[in-house]
Amino acid sequence: MTEKATALTATRTQVDEAVAQAVREGLTAQPKRLPPWLFYDEAGSRLFEEITELPEYYVTRTERDILTACSGAMIAQAAQGKRVRLVELGAGSADKTRLLLAAAVELQGKVLYEPLDVSASALTEAKKRIEREIPAVTVAPRVMDYTQGLHGLEPDAAGERRLVLYIGSSIGNFDAREAGPLLERVRAGLELGDGLLLGVDLIKSEETLLAAYNDAAGVTAAFNRNMLVRLNRELGADFDLEAFSHRAIWNASESRIEMHLVSRAAQRVRLAELDLQVDFAAGESIHTENSYKYAPGAAEKMLAEAGFAPVGCWKDAQGWFAVCLGRADQDVELPGLEATEDVTLPAPDRATALDPVPPRRGNRASAAGQKQ
Ligand code: AVI
Numbered sequence: 001m002t003e004k005a006t007a008l009t010a011t012r013t014q015v016d017e018a019v020a021q022a023v024r025e026g027l028t029a030q031p032k033r034l035p036p037w038l039f040y041d042e043a044g045s046r047l048f049e050e051i052t053e054l055p056e057y058y059v060t061r062t063e064r065d066i067l068t069a070c071s072g073a074m075i076a077q078a079a080q081g082k083r084v085r086l087v088e089l090g091a092g093s094a095d096k097t098r099l100l101l102a103a104a105v106e107l108q109g110k111v112l113y114e115p116l117d118v119s120a121s122a123l124t125e126a127k128k129r130i131e132r133e134i135p136a137v138t139v140a141p142r143v144m145d146y147t148q149g150l151h152g153l154e155p156d157a158a159g160e161r162r163l164v165l166y167i168g169s170s171i172g173n174f175d176a177r178e179a180g181p182l183l184e185r186v187r188a189g190l191e192l193g194d195g196l197l198l199g200v201d202l203i204k205s206e207e208t209l210l211a212a213y214n215d216a217a218g219v220t221a222a223f224n225r226n227m228l229v230r231l232n233r234e235l236g237a238d239f240d241l242e243a244f245s246h247r248a249i250w251n252a253s254e255s256r257i258e259m260h261l262v263s264r265a266a267q268r269v270r271l272a273e274l275d276l277q278v279d280f281a282a283g284e285s286i287h288t289e290n291s292y293k294y295a296p297g298a299a300e301k302m303l304a305e306a307g308f309a310p311v312g313c314w315k316d317a318q319g320w321f322a323v324c325l326g327r328a329d330q331d332v333e334l335p336g337l338e339a340t341e342d343v344t345l346p347a348p349d350r351a352t353a354l355d356p357v358p359p360r361r362g363n364r365a366s367a368a369g370q371k372q
Contacts, residue, residue, distance in 0.1 A: 015273050019234055023271065027278045027286070036173050036289040038227050045122075047223040054219060056211040059169055062321040063199050064096050067167075069345050070314040070323070071103035077312055077325055077341075078163040078195040079104075085112040087153065088165040089146045089186070091122035094129060096167055100197075105136045113139050114153070116146045147182055150189025162190060167199035167323065171302075172256075172292040179292075183306035190328045196308050199323050200299040201291070202315075206250045209293065213248035213257050221246035224259050224288055236272030243267055247285065256292045260285040299324040304332045317347035 019038065026033045039048065052060035067074075078084055084104055088097060097113075104111040113130065117123050123141035130139050144151070156162055164186060171179050186196060213220055224246045228239035244261040251258050263280035270277045294302075299322055300310035308326025315322045 015234065020274060023231060023235060024274050024276060027271075027276070031285065031287060032278075032280075033287040034227055038230060039223060039289070041226070041230050043229065044223060044226045047219060047226060050219045051215070051223060054212075054215045054217065056215045057220075058208065058212060058320060059201055060096070062316050062318075063167060063169070063323065064099070066314050066316055066321060066323050066345065067096055067099040070343060071099045072106065073343070074197060074312070074314065074323065074325060075100060075103040075107055075163070078197065078327075079107060079161060080193070083108050083157075083160045084163050085114065085156075085160060086163050086165060087114045087116065087150070088167075089116055090166075090168070090170060091115045091117040091119065091126045091141075094126075097165065098130070098133065100165060101130065101134055101137050105134060109136060111137045113137050114142060115139065116142050116144050116150070118143065118145050146186070149185035153189060156191050156194065162194040164190065164194070164196045166196060169199055169201040169291070169321075171198060172201055172294075173289065175256075175290060175292070179302065180305055183302065183308070187307040187328055192328055192330060194328045195311070196303065196306075196326045196328070197323060198299055198303060198326065199321070200294045201321055202319055203255060203293045203295055204318075204320050206252075208320075209250050209257055210248060213259060213291070214246075218246075220248065220259075224261055227288055228261065231271065235274055236270075238270050238272075240267070244286075254290075254292075255295070256290045258287060259289040259291075260287050294322075300326075307332055312341035312343065314343045315345070317345050319344070 022035050022038065026035065038044075051057050075084060084107075086100065086104060097115075101111055101113055111134075115123055115126050117126075120143050123143060127139040127141050130137055142152070150164075153162075166186070171182070174182060183196070183198075190196075225241050225244065228237070228241055228244060231237040232239055243264050245264055247260040247262050249258050249260070250256075262285045263282060266280065266282045268277055268279050296319070300313065303310045303324060303326035306326075307328065309329040309332045311325045311327050313322050313324040
């Protein structure tokens with residue numbers, strides 16, 4: 001083999017098949033699209049961490065406020081007097097998971113935490129960090145693609161309940177056709193009485209939504225464009241980053257923010273590793289992400305349809321975000337809005353909102369809640 005051929009083979013073996021297939025499919029589709037999981041290479045994960053700290057990106061901050069105030073109540077509701085072990089879908093963003101772990105430690109002393117992620121390095125990092133910060137927590141990470149179900153988790157020990165954390169509005173990056181089955185697969189891996197804690201972003205003013213995905217510092221734009229940087233590096237593509245603009249729009253009829261990369265001019269892009277060239281018209285877009293925002297009651301409905309009786313929903317005072325608990329149940333009825341315990345943090349004095357509030361029973365006691 002010539003030196004050049006050897007080098008080429010070496011490069012080709014490094015191409016990730018899943019990446020190659022997703023990009024080929026997405027860029028030859030009409031309209032063009034790329035899946036949002038492509039955002040999260042090392043640089044993209046760093047940019048996402050930066051996004052979570054932006055003043056416009058209310059999502060992380062608001063969910064953190066809810067968890068700061070209500071983690072104790074959530075854990076107590078999930079545990080129902082038993083020991084609880086926590087499973088997290090994804091390796092867990094440090095401080096939000098920490099709040100729930102600390103609440104569980106407070107309730108029962110030692111806690112077992114099982115983060116599930118496709119990235120071994122993210123899991124190793126989470127294990128080191130959490131065991132250092134909360135020594136009462138034992139971290140048992142598992143490298144797996146949780147979107148395919150919770151295969152291989154050992155059964156609950158006697159007197160124990162699992163609580164699956166799916167926080168951070170991650171479910172919002174799946175459309176309804178994907179989100180429902182994903183939650184059903186999670187439910188299939190659980191036992192009766194186990195719980196799912198689901199963080200969902202709620203519909204709010206278009207202005208607030210657009211600002212969150214179009215920040216003044218341009219971090220979200222860099223996050224979006226980083227997908228092209230990744231394709232240039234991993235697939236030998238020649239995307240000119242300046243030739244694509246970041247666009248975030250609110251699609252009201254679908255109740256979602258959409259992110260796009262829009263070609264500023266007619267151009268041809270080559271992807272050497274795919275033996276592919278792709279033509280763009282001026283103004284043509286690559287749809288890179290959907291981020292669904294939910295109406296009141298939608299999260300409870302989604303939980304019920306997946307086989308979880310909605311037990312409680314904790315919201316911030318502005319009604320921007322909800323963290324909802326569902327309990328794996330045999331026979332789950334679709335809830336009316338009155339079916340769950342609804343807790344709203346007190347408004348708007350932040351000092352008050354950050355103080356733990358005892359769960360305030362909604363005026364409509366829970367039918368589902370009676371089964372607890
Ligand atoms: C990870 N996910 C919940 C974020 C969201 O808000 O949909 C990803 C993101 N995209 C742009 N900004 C943040």
